[in-house]
Amino acid sequence: SQQGEEDPxxxxxxxxxxxxxxxxxxxxxxxxxxxxxxxGRGLVHLILIRSxxxxxxxxxxxxxxxxxxxxxxxxxTASRAADTASYFCATDDTGANSKLTxxxxxxxxxxx
Amino acid sequence: xxxxxxHPSWVICKSGTSVKIExxxxxxxxxxxxxxxxxxxxxxxxxxxxxxxxxxxxEQGVEKDKFLINHASLxxxxxxxxxxxxxxxxxxxxxxxxxRYEQYFGxxxxxTVT
Numbered sequence: 162s163q164q165g166e167e168d169p170x171x172x173x174x175x176x177x178x179x180x181x182x183x184x185x186x187x188x189x190x191x192x193x194x195x196x197x198x199x200x201g202r203g204l205v206h207l208i209l210i211r212s213x214x215x216x217x218x219x220x221x222x223x224x225x226x227x228x229x230x231x232x233x234x235x236x237x238t239a240s241r242a243a244d245t246a247s248y249f250c251a252t253d254d255t256g257a258n259s260k261l262t263x264x265x266x267x268x269x270x271x272x273x
Numbered sequence: 274x275x276x277x278x279x280h281p282s283w284v285i286c287k288s289g290t291s292v293k294i295e296x297x298x299x300x301x302x303x304x305x306x307x308x309x310x311x312x313x314x315x316x317x318x319x320x321x322x323x324x325x326x327x328x329x330x331x332e333q334g335v336e337k338d339k340f341l342i343n344h345a346s347l348x349x350x351x352x353x354x355x356x357x358x359x360x361x362x363x364x365x366x367x368x369x370x371x372x373r374y375e376q377y378f379g380x381x382x383x384x385t386v387t
Contacts, residue, residue: 196378201381249317259322259376260307260322261319265316
């Protein structure tokens with residue numbers, strides 16, 4: 162079943178702007194991960210944030226996690242045209258034995 | 274490190290035939306491999322979890338007799354779509370994990386059944 166729900170479902174921004182994507186989930190988690198997928202390609206792991214962490218950075222990426230609200234956000238700063246892709250959050254649910262549950266994804270378009 | 278390959282990257286087959294997709298972890302031993310399918314513009318749906326040397330665990334609604342999974346070694350898992358039909362056309366993606374935190378994804382296999 163789909164647990165992660167991202168919003169917005171589609172986002173179009175100008176190069177240089179920041180992109181913020183949100184994800185909500187329903188159960189207890191061990192960690193939450195964000196992935197990128199270019200059209201017709203496999204997934205690229207972006208960042209993992211554990212349930213006891215609140216914020217994590219990796220380059221132009223910033224992820225927050227609020228376990229009380231069961232939500233996470235992914236911020237991409239100074240976006241580039243190459244950031245155009247679909248972004249998915251995935252939760253590693255407690256007791257799920259490492260299985261990931263993916264959200265529906267957000268399509269990000271960065272206009273040059 | 275942590276590279277996962279899939280073969281083939283795309284395949285077209287006729288209805289009623291079987292297709293085998295391979296998933297390999299190239300530079301690590303994968304304790305567990307996962308198989309997903311993804312329809313156009315949709316998310317990934319987990320089909321089954323595969324541990325080396327044991328039977329795969331299928332998600333609810335996935336027919337194990339139709340989607341045969343073999344995990345013969347710590348670096349290879351195969352998914353065979355038996356008696357394929359057009360509705361089986363999809364993007365199949367595998368992932369492998371060496372610890373319990375991160376899954377490394379293959380590039381996917383696009384299956385088209387005519």
